[in-house]
Amino acid sequence: MAQTIFQFKVTLKGIRPPIWRRIQVANDITFYHFHHILQEVMGWENAHLHLFDIGGWQITDAETLAQGWGDGSDDQKTRLSELLGREGQKMLYEYDFGDSWEHELLLEKILPAEPGVHYPRCLKGKRACPPEDCGGPWGYEALLEALADADHEEHESYLEWVGDDFDPEEFDLEEINDALSGL
Numbered sequence: 001m002a003q004t005i006f007q008f009k010v011t012l013k014g015i016r017p018p019i020w021r022r023i024q025v026a027n028d029i030t031f032y033h034f035h036h037i038l039q040e041v042m043g044w045e046n047a048h049l050h051l052f053d054i055g056g057w058q059i060t061d062a063e064t065l066a067q068g069w070g071d072g073s074d075d076q077k078t079r080l081s082e083l084l085g086r087e088g089q090k091m092l093y094e095y096d097f098g099d100s101w102e103h104e105l106l107l108e109k110i111l112p113a114e115p116g117v118h119y120p121r122c123l124k125g126k127r128a129c130p131p132e133d134c135g136g137p138w139g140y141e142a143l144l145e146a147l148a149d150a151d152h153e154e155h156e157s158y159l160e161w162v163g164d165d166f167d168p169e170e171f172d173l174e175e176i177n178d179a180l181s182g183l
Contacts, residue, residue, distance in 0.1 A: 014137030043129030
């Protein structure tokens with residue numbers, strides 16, 4: 001039987017212009033594995049809690065579920081194909097409950113696997129991932145504002161924190177796919 005591939009468009013909510021990725025993954029991976037793929041393609045550091053939400057049903061780690069986060073499934077035991085199966089379906093992926101980075105995941109296409117292609121893979125994307133712990137979309141906006149204005153009172157401290165090589169417009173497809181090949 002041929003492997004089935006899900007193609008998603010992943011868009012970080014609350015950021016303009018948008019930060020997004022288009023990725024392809026096997027439909028039979030667990031949500032736990034999918035979480036790690038999203039960490040790589042977006043550029044996060046996997047330092048915080050996460051959850052997926054499909055119409056109010058939450059998929060996250062067993063410990064978070066046990067703490068009473070509501071109805072849900074263990075991400076290590078639940079496969080994408082168990083809850084997704086139709087083009088146009090959407091779900092939410094939240095990373096870092098403090099900064100509340102919400103990603104909209106749109107299941108764009110369901111495809112047969114291409115022979116000789118390594119999955120997961122990233123097809124395209126725009127813009128760099130915000131730095132960890134910058135305060136969510138609002139904090140990131142403030143960071144970009146300070147970095148753009150050399151006279152801003154926080155310009156130097158933000159520059160020291162993110163480094164002078166941080167470019168919010170940077171997107172390196174090859175680097176992302178290299179990281180994915182190691183998963």
